[in-house]
Amino acid sequence: MGLIDYAWALSLQKDDTKVKIIEDLTIDQPLLKADDLGFTIKLATPKFLEDGSVNFMGYDFDNNIAGKVRIGRLFRASIFHLSTHTLLPFSDQKNFLKKSDSNVEAFVKSLITDTYVNAYLQAKCPSSLIDTAYANAFAFQKIKLPSRI
Incomplete structure (x- = not known):
């Protein structure tokens, strides 16, 4: 099973x-973009490094079973999260986040939608929360210091 097939198998949006779910070799983080037909999920792909390790979503992993398990958790979390965004009752409001929004407005809107996504996942696919919690732990490692926010 290839990356795209696995993503479709995991996606809550059938x-x-x-x-659309596509691979994009030029990105480090998965992206969700609104388009004329609905949404496009662009997936980051693992990259093999010269030292034999694997870089995925900006993190380096050993190229062994444990590393592959970690990569799988991040991949699954991103598919669960982004595909759930396409199911939101207000997902047809593609301009929910506007370029004119201030940083605070954009943050609040993002927080609201992500809270809804997590509540949806908890209700409909509770097993996904293990991968989501793992991905969140990785994300918190890169969070800015309070003095820089």
């Missing part, structure tokens, strides 16, 4: 007319 309607391929509302979302």
Whole structure:
């Protein structure tokens, strides 16, 4: 099973007319973009480094079973999270986040939608929360110091 097939197997959005899932070798983080038909989920791909390790989503992992398990958790969390965004009752409001929003407005809107996503996952796919918690732990490692916020 390839990366895209695995992503579709995990995706909570099963309607391929509302979302496209593609690989993008140029990005480090998965992206969700609104388009004319619905949404496109762009997936980051693992990159093999010269020292034999694997870089995925900006993190380096050993190229062994434990490293592959960690990469799998991050990958699954990103698919669960982004595909759930496409199911939100207000997902048809593609301009929910506007370029004109201040940083605070954008942060609040993002916080609201992510809270809804997590509540949806908890209700519909509780097993996904293990991968989500793991991914959040990685993200918190890169959070800015309070003095820089």
